[in-house]
Amino acid sequence: MFLNYYWQKWLPPILVRAAVRVLVMICLTAGVLGILGSTAPMSYAQLVSTTTPIQDKQIPLKSTALNATVYHSPDCNCCGGWIDHLKAQGFKVTDFSTPNIETVKQKYNVPDNLSSCHTAIVNGYVIEGHVPADDIKRLLQEKPNVAGLSVPQMPVGTPGMEMGNRKDPFSVFSFDRKDSVAVFNKYGAES
Structure with missing residues (x-):
C-alpha cells in the first residue's frame, strides 16, 4: 500500500514532464525545419509592445550584476x-x-505548464524560456517576491526565436513557489 501511494503520487508528474520534453523536441525540430525551408531572409526581429520596443528601451540597474547561468539541452x-x-x-x-x-x-521547481527549452538562474531568480532581457532587468530592479519569470513554449519572435518578420503575441509570466502565476508583461496583438 505504501508503494502504491507513491506510485500514484509521482507517476503523473513524471509522465507530464516526459510529454513536455517530447513536445519541446517536436517544436525544436519543426522550428529548425521551418527556418531551413523558409525563403524569407533572416533578421533579428524586434519584439512588439504597445509602449516602447524592448530593444530601444534600456533599463538601468544600479550596481546589480547581470550574471546568468543557462542550462539547456x-x-x-x-x-x-x-x-x-x-x-x-x-x-x-x-x-x-x-x-x-x-x-x-x-530542481528549480519550474511549473510544468510554464516549461520551455532552457532554464536560467539570474541572481537567485529562475528564468524559463525566451524571456526578453529587459523583463529580467525589470525583475532585478523591482525584486518582487516571486520564484521567477517564464515565456512558456517557444513563441516565434521572442529573443532567440526570430523567424523573419513573424512575431507571435506572447506573455511573460511570473510564478512563485506556491503555484501562483501572474502576467508580468505582454507583447504583440493583445498587449
Missing part, C-alpha cells in the same frame, strides 16, 4: 540565440549544456 539551437540576446544586453552568461534538462527544471 545539447540539441537546442534556439537557446544559443537567447544567450546571444542576453550577452548583447550586458549579461555575463555561464552556459551549461546538459542532456538532463528536466532534472534542472525539477
Whole structure:
C-alpha cells in the first residue's frame, strides 16, 4: 500500500514532464525545419509592445550584476540565440549544456505548464524560456517576491526565436513557489 501511494503520487508528474520534453523536441525540430525551408531572409526581429520596443528601451540597474547561468539541452539551437540576446544586453552568461534538462527544471521547481527549452538562474531568480532581457532587468530592479519569470513554449519572435518578420503575441509570466502565476508583461496583438 505504501508503494502504491507513491506510485500514484509521482507517476503523473513524471509522465507530464516526459510529454513536455517530447513536445519541446517536436517544436525544436519543426522550428529548425521551418527556418531551413523558409525563403524569407533572416533578421533579428524586434519584439512588439504597445509602449516602447524592448530593444530601444534600456533599463538601468544600479550596481546589480547581470550574471546568468543557462542550462539547456545539447540539441537546442534556439537557446544559443537567447544567450546571444542576453550577452548583447550586458549579461555575463555561464552556459551549461546538459542532456538532463528536466532534472534542472525539477530542481528549480519550474511549473510544468510554464516549461520551455532552457532554464536560467539570474541572481537567485529562475528564468524559463525566451524571456526578453529587459523583463529580467525589470525583475532585478523591482525584486518582487516571486520564484521567477517564464515565456512558456517557444513563441516565434521572442529573443532567440526570430523567424523573419513573424512575431507571435506572447506573455511573460511570473510564478512563485506556491503555484501562483501572474502576467508580468505582454507583447504583440493583445498587449
